[in-house]
Amino acid sequence: MLNKITQFIEQHLQPEDNAPALSFEQKQLAVAALLIEVGTADRLLDETELATLRTILERKFNLDPERLNELSELAHEEQNDATSLHQFTHQVNQACSAEEKYELIKAMWEVAYADGELDKYEEALIRQVSELIHVSHSMFIHARNSVRDGTV
Template identity: 85%
Template sequence: MLSKITQFIEQHLQPEENAPALSSEQKQLAVAALLIEVGTADRLLDETELQTLRTILQRKFNLEPEKLNELSALAKAEQDDATSLHQFTSQINDACTQDEKYDLIKSMWEVAYADNELDKYEEALIRQVAELIHVSHSMFIHARNTVRDAQS
């Protein structure tokens, strides 16, 4: 009986050794979708937030303008269709290092502070994402303070 359970787990529940890793495009899409999510948390993605988002994506991924437009549009569509943050945060957990996760949280703060107004929904969303991608509370606060102080 125990050997049948072990066999079932090995066949159905463990990831395959040769399973494809998350592609760079999927990682970019997950990051972009989370940045758009924070930009729209207050129900208004204004031009300043959108430009900040595009600047961050350009800085992170060094994309050509055409590819940047495509990624932004695709991320917006994905974000509109998403029913939860899980599909994006699970990809981030699978594909990113702790430093990349911290950088994502910092980037989310940049989008939130882009319009010089921090909405409670933006902060709550960033806090939730930080928890889901296992960024410590102290690093969450450090990222916020770094971005906030740079805005002053």
């Protein structure tokens, strides 16, 4: 799945060689790719998770409908592909503040809990991303608890 998302980002949103930083749009799509990955971590992206994913992307990242639809289609088509998270976590580390990283982890929990069941693979992926983007364990737990307890 991440292969097609990576190709999409490289094709449409890759910075010029002399550009120093990611654009806001590139940052949004890196975050969206990680949200899609947590939605497919248990190999079952059901309608509730997909709807939650789309709501989060619309609400937090203001993606236009065309890009939102393209990312949703990629998630459906590529559920079984497995690649490294490094490209996306590197982009998040490069472009996001500590607060934005925390909000990403919280959004990942929202997707994971959307179907009413937390799968061990979803939790493991969120933990891995949290570590890769340098979100403290206490903030990881705080994000999980606030989503689980409905205090988002």
